[in-house]
Amino acid sequence: MSKLTLTVxxxxxxxxxxxxxxxxxSLSKLVENYLRTLPKAPGTEEPALELKGLVADLAGxxxxxxLAKHNADYVRFLQEKYQ
Structure with missing residues (x-):
């Protein structure tokens, strides 16, 4: 383990x-878990955290x-609703 000093x-x-x-x-574990979810390298979409169990089964x-079609339908619905 390494130490990290943050100003918050x-x-x-x-x-x-x-x-x-x-x-x-602990707050340290909370921060560590968050940092694990960040992409491995700039421009990389793959998170450092490996998906497991049900989440991995549902991924993809x-x-x-x-999904894009449903999003477009929903955007159209909202546009019509709030015009």
Whole structure:
């Protein structure tokens, strides 16, 4: 393990510590878990965190072209609704 020093607003630290406690983990572990979700390298979409279990099983289930169609339909719906 390596140490890391961060400068963070005191209110944000209090909020983060409270959240970490509610999740029964340390603030260090919370930050580490977040950092693991970042892409491995700039321009890389692949997260450093490996998907496991049900999440891995569901990844890629929806075809991207289908998703784009549904998103376009939803955008059209919202445009009509709020005109």
């Amino acid at each position: 607003d005191p209110d944000v630290i209090r909020q983060a510590k409270s959240y970490a406690a509610s999740q029964q983990q 289930v929806i075809d991207e072209s289908e």
